[in-house]
Amino acid sequence: MDNSDHPYQRLQVPKDAPVILKATSRKGWGAFASRAIKKGALIMKEQPLFTIHKHQDDIKDRDVLAALQRLTPTEKEQFLCLRDKGITLFRFVNQAFAENSFALSTDPPIHGAFLIHSRINHSCIPNAKIPEPGDNAVSSFAVRDIAKGEEITFCYNTDFQCRTRADRHRELRFVCECKACQLGTPFQKASDMRRLLIRGSQYLTLGVDLKGEKSAIIIDRNLRRVAENLLISLSTRLIYLLLGMALLEEEGLMDHFQEERMSPGILQIAGMFATESNMKIAILAVAQETWLEKFCIATKLYGQADRADREVSAALRSMHGLTV
Numbered sequence: 001m002d003n004s005d006h007p008y009q010r011l012q013v014p015k016d017a018p019v020i021l022k023a024t025s026r027k028g029w030g031a032f033a034s035r036a037i038k039k040g041a042l043i044m045k046e047q048p049l050f051t052i053h054k055h056q057d058d059i060k061d062r063d064v065l066a067a068l069q070r071l072t073p074t075e076k077e078q079f080l081c082l083r084d085k086g087i088t089l090f091r092f093v094n095q096a097f098a099e100n101s102f103a104l105s106t107d108p109p110i111h112g113a114f115l116i117h118s119r120i121n122h123s124c125i126p127n128a129k130i131p132e133p134g135d136n137a138v139s140s141f142a143v144r145d146i147a148k149g150e151e152i153t154f155c156y157n158t159d160f161q162c163r164t165r166a167d168r169h170r171e172l173r174f175v176c177e178c179k180a181c182q183l184g185t186p187f188q189k190a191s192d193m194r195r196l197l198i199r200g201s202q203y204l205t206l207g208v209d210l211k212g213e214k215s216a217i218i219i220d221r222n223l224r225r226v227a228e229n230l231l232i233s234l235s236t237r238l239i240y241l242l243l244g245m246a247l248l249e250e251e252g253l254m255d256h257f258q259e260e261r262m263s264p265g266i267l268q269i270a271g272m273f274a275t276e277s278n279m280k281i282a283i284l285a286v287a288q289e290t291w292l293e294k295f296c297i298a299t300k301l302y303g304q305a306d307r308a309d310r311e312v313s314a315a316l317r318s319m320h321g322l323t324v
């Protein structure tokens with residue numbers, strides 16, 4: 001099909017959004033920056049074409065057809081532009097909805113059709129992020145400077161930062177071609193290693209693996225026992241937290257959302273040391289500019305017990321319902 005005739009040319013991008021839709025060479029259609037977008041800037045805010053108040057698995061063709069009946073002819077025409085992988089008509093309308101929707105709420109379950117955000121392709125090292133939808137809308141933000149003409153991407157899964165290439169591809173069910181997925185390249189090999197280490201360091205600080213499971217990565221039984229019982233020392237806890245952040249930074253995954261989410265907890269841990277020599281190092285570590293610098297200073301705490309260790313462990317164990 002000549003792309004100038006493609007139905008996606010008729011999709012209405014939110015007014016003033018710096019986005020144009022175009023065919024990519026191997027990923028179907030994608031969204032591209034129509035002008036330079038600064039790191040942190042809102043890319044676009046999109047209202048749903050319609051919503052369905054059910055769990056995704058319970059949404060049937062008839063639910064989508066009923067929702068379409070309530071649309072104006074122009075809105076209905078937008079939905080009918082959708083194509084499977086940008087090429088063929090969908091066999092079922094609920095499939096078209098599933099491929100082009102975002103969850104607006106889990107309890108109660110609400111899914112909305114977002115035709116423009118659904119054109120954004122995935123990358124394991126994305127330049128945009130779609131935080132938890134709120135306000136009955138989906139918004140995307142640049143997590144680094146995006147040049148005019150660059151493809152806009154976001155990560156389709158929230159825990160990919162600690163999953164290897166093979167593991168991510170099993171979940172995605174397509175072969176991503178981003179920098180972290182170029183099989184056998186030095187970056188991809190280092191990326192797999194970094195993401196495994198991020199997963200391991202998360203386990204050591206939280207005491208649980210992804211989805212609350214036991215770790216398949218940390219095999220030392222004693223270390224697992226200490227982590228699962230939230231008994232790691234303050235210094236080890238700070239070091240692993242900062243290691244995770246430094247690895248995210250090195251991987252190209254550090255952004256202001258990540259920093260806003262993690263920084264308060266890290267500062268809190270750093271402020272809990274009671275032994276003066278440890279306290280000085282912790283304060284110096286968190287004052288550094290980059291996460292790698294913070295981590296490097298914090299390693300000076302390695303193996304140091306602290307007067308607050310017992311009290312902090314007891315507080316964490318009580319918070320997690322473990323017997324103190």
Ligand SMILES: C[S@@+](CC[C@H](N)C(=O)[O-])C[C@H]1O[C@@H](n2cnc3c(N)ncnc32)[C@H](O)[C@@H]1O
Nearest residue numbers: 027028029085086118119120121122175176177
């Ligand atoms: C929500 S759609 C994204 C828009 C889609 N490219 C289109 O043409 O409408 C998701 C689909 O796009 C393709 N896709 C997205 N990201 C990709 C990537 N990094 N590598 C390969 N295919 C990708 C996959 O076929 C995936 O199932």
